Amino acid sequence: MPQLRKDPIIGRWVIIATERGKRPHDFVIANDAPLETHCPFCEGNEKETPPEIYAIRRENTAANTPGWDLRVVPNMMPLMQLEGEMGRRGQGMFDLMNAIGAHELIIETNKHVANITELDVDQIACVFDTYIMRIKDLEKDTRIKYALIFKNYGVVAGASPIRHSRSQLIALPVNPKRVKEELVGCKRYYEYKERCLFCDMIRHEINAKVRIIAHSDGFIAFMPYASRFPFEIWVLPQEHSCDFHSLNNSKGLARVMKTVMGKLSVGLNDPPYNYLIHTAPFRRKTSVGYWKTIDYDYHWHIEITPRLTKVAGFELGSGFYINPTPPEDAAKFLNEIKEL
Amino acid sequence: MPQLRKDPIIGRWVIIATERGKRPHDFVIANDAPLETHCPFCEGNEKETPPEIYAIRRENTAANTPGWDLRVVPNMMPLMQLEGEMGRRGQGMFDLMNAIGAHELIIETNKHVANITELDVDQIACVFDTYIMRIKDLEKDTRIKYALIFKNYGVVAGASPIRHSRSQLIALPVNPKRVKEELVGCKRYYEYKERCLFCDMIRHEINAKVRIIAHSDGFIAFMPYASRFPFEIWVLPQEHSCDFHSLNNSKGLARVMKTVMGKLSVGLNDPPYNYLIHTAPFRRKTSVGYWKTIDYDYHWHIEITPRLTKVAGFELGSGFYINPTPPEDAAKFLNEIKEL
Numbered sequence: 001m002p003q004l005r006k007d008p009i010i011g012r013w014v015i016i017a018t019e020r021g022k023r024p025h026d027f028v029i030a031n032d033a034p035l036e037t038h039c040p041f042c043e044g045n046e047k048e049t050p051p052e053i054y055a056i057r058r059e060n061t062a063a064n065t066p067g068w069d070l071r072v073v074p075n076m077m078p079l080m081q082l083e084g085e086m087g088r089r090g091q092g093m094f095d096l097m098n099a100i101g102a103h104e105l106i107i108e109t110n111k112h113v114a115n116i117t118e119l120d121v122d123q124i125a126c127v128f129d130t131y132i133m134r135i136k137d138l139e140k141d142t143r144i145k146y147a148l149i150f151k152n153y154g155v156v157a158g159a160s161p162i163r164h165s166r167s168q169l170i171a172l173p174v175n176p177k178r179v180k181e182e183l184v185g186c187k188r189y190y191e192y193k194e195r196c197l198f199c200d201m202i203r204h205e206i207n208a209k210v211r212i213i214a215h216s217d218g219f220i221a222f223m224p225y226a227s228r229f230p231f232e233i234w235v236l237p238q239e240h241s242c243d244f245h246s247l248n249n250s251k252g253l254a255r256v257m258k259t260v261m262g263k264l265s266v267g268l269n270d271p272p273y274n275y276l277i278h279t280a281p282f283r284r285k286t287s288v289g290y291w292k293t294i295d296y297d298y299h300w301h302i303e304i305t306p307r308l309t310k311v312a313g314f315e316l317g318s319g320f321y322i323n324p325t326p327p328e329d330a331a332k333f334l335n336e337i338k339e340l
Numbered sequence: 341m342p343q344l345r346k347d348p349i350i351g352r353w354v355i356i357a358t359e360r361g362k363r364p365h366d367f368v369i370a371n372d373a374p375l376e377t378h379c380p381f382c383e384g385n386e387k388e389t390p391p392e393i394y395a396i397r398r399e400n401t402a403a404n405t406p407g408w409d410l411r412v413v414p415n416m417m418p419l420m421q422l423e424g425e426m427g428r429r430g431q432g433m434f435d436l437m438n439a440i441g442a443h444e445l446i447i448e449t450n451k452h453v454a455n456i457t458e459l460d461v462d463q464i465a466c467v468f469d470t471y472i473m474r475i476k477d478l479e480k481d482t483r484i485k486y487a488l489i490f491k492n493y494g495v496v497a498g499a500s501p502i503r504h505s506r507s508q509l510i511a512l513p514v515n516p517k518r519v520k521e522e523l524v525g526c527k528r529y530y531e532y533k534e535r536c537l538f539c540d541m542i543r544h545e546i547n548a549k550v551r552i553i554a555h556s557d558g559f560i561a562f563m564p565y566a567s568r569f570p571f572e573i574w575v576l577p578q579e580h581s582c583d584f585h586s587l588n589n590s591k592g593l594a595r596v597m598k599t600v601m602g603k604l605s606v607g608l609n610d611p612p613y614n615y616l617i618h619t620a621p622f623r624r625k626t627s628v629g630y631w632k633t634i635d636y637d638y639h640w641h642i643e644i645t646p647r648l649t650k651v652a653g654f655e656l657g658s659g660f661y662i663n664p665t666p667p668e669d670a671a672k673f674l675n676e677i678k679e680l
Contacts, residue, residue: 002419002439004514013514015419015439079342079355079662092544094565099342099355150654158650174344177352177659204432225434276657303657310498311651314490317616317643319517322419
């Protein structure tokens with residue numbers, strides 16, 4: 001019989017449709033796009049992007065010329081910009097403000113490779129260090145409340161058809177809804193239990209042994225109990241920490257991410273996916289209410305969601321998800337993959 | 341400059357990316373699927389579905405034989421079932437229950453037509469009357485808290501490739517997350533203003549005149565101020581009402597829906613879409629807290645979401661949406677369509 005499982009963080013019920021029981025081979029994954037003939041993100045084409053904000057460069061090379069290993073540039077069609085006034089105002093009964101913030105592109109390698117799995121561990125660690133550096137820089141702007149870091153891989157996952165490994169940062173003057181919900185959920189749990197919900201979840205998963213994908217270097221990757229999507233994976237630091245940018249072991253995280261993404265890629269034939277870093281908002285010390293206990297009750301993590309099923313409008317409209325593959329089955333399948 | 345607009349109901353901020361300014365012709369819509377050679381929902385193939393729960397039949401025709409205009413059958417792969425115990429229980433720190441409920445298919449016509457726009461107004465009214473009848477029947481089961489009614493049109497929107505007009509009902513022993521959020525938001529507004537938020541929104545839209553798509557027969561259809569998706573449309577009864585199944589003018593609703601869906605179909609070249617009815621939960625009289633004022637503060641409505649853009653994982657993961665087409669532009673475009 002299918003089960004209804006409850007996400008303990010935000011209280012969302014998910015149908016785990018065990019009887020439909022999609023096996024990994026049932027997923028028809030279309031990750032194709034016409035092969036591009038030209039890439040604006042490759043070394044030598046620096047003039048085709050806006051001027052770089054940051055780069056890891058070899059000695060004696062000038063900005064916006066070849067000689068780099070990683071570049072950060074403003075998004076070519078930025079959704080947010082740092083210039084201008086916030087202009088928070090009403091419009092009749094409604095509220096709006098200008099889209100003050102930042103929208104950056106992290107070009108993760110000078111090589112024309114598509115997937116993060118094709119980078120070596122040191123380069124992936126550089127990507128995480130770059131995220132941290134950009135977050136710390138944007139945190140100084142008192143108008144910014146949150147920095148969302150995410151990756152769209154494959155056109156099905158919302159990426160453009162250019163197959164050059166990159167991720168995005170959107171800095172916002174508001175907190176995203178989902179983050180607020182997590183903060184509220186974690187605070188409620190902490191008030192009741194006096195423990196971090198995510199720390200409890202890590203202990204639970206280590207005991208249960210059925211949903212873990214990787215566990216090393218101080219990080220753990222598992223499929224959440226109430227997974228919304230088949231093969232959804234969360235990666236967390238085992239030691240409690242609310243801010244992603246307090247990470248001081250980017251190489252350990254890189255190793256675990258490479259393992260996890262490698263298993264997904266091999267097991268599901270290079271599927272489209274997204275990942276999104278969930279971290280605590282900025283400037284909580286000056287705020288009130290549920291921000292107060294956040295150092296103890298929130299726990300940063302990365303949510304990886306392969307795009308194997310179509311999200312029906314019913315799911316978008318109701319907040320109610322149907323997952324045809326129990327996370328235990330998905331974990332078992334990935335853990336049987338030996339060669340990477 | 342792009343705007344951040346706030347949804348007044350659940351407080352979600354949306355980027356309205358005016359500068360990317362996608363015009364309707366920019367959307368590449370793939371609503372194709374291989375043409376099916378056989379349809380289990382056509383008249384004459386009644387044996388290919390589970391036995392009917394309800395049907396509108398011509399005189400002297402037996403159940404599960406030809407002679408019907410509309411049929412309701414259990415979904416062939418039901419996500420929920422009425423038989424069994426709820427079995428609400430813990431599993432370590434987690435919560436689960438059996439998927440007690442119902443999952444029904446409303447086959448809207450005996451003809452092999454794909455889109456609701458191809459039905460006449462009387463037949464569409466029959467579809468709404470059938471929704472009401474099924475909701476009233478399921479409401480009697482004290483285990484059921486909510487009946488979600490929705491339609492997936494086109495494979496991109498999550499439908500199977502069989503092009504026969506139908507919708508689905510999922511009856512749940514829990515309230516969907518999104519509905520809870522709307523109830524909380526409407527209650528807060530009511531407590532502050534002593535008015536229904538949706539009633540205020542209707543008055544605002546009538547004055548603003550820039551987002552209305554249809555307004556007749558006691559119903560109004562407009563594009564919400566903080567639309568998450570291009571061409572998102574909400575249809576509401578102008579007179580306050582919290583329960584969809586208290587509707588007594590299904591023909592008026594059918595007329596407005598046929599107009600709205602016709603404009604979408606003509607204007608956007610038969611796009612994939614979903615619609616979902618948002619109505620108040622069952623059995624609120626026996627509950628506590630925010631259910632108490634619901635008769636005054638909640639307002640049923642239908643949310644129509646064409647599937648023109650890929651939802652990036654970033655949006656699913658953050659609850660933060662990017663809409664490349666301002667609703668005012670989308671409304672203007674649809675309202676310039678004269679012939680239907």
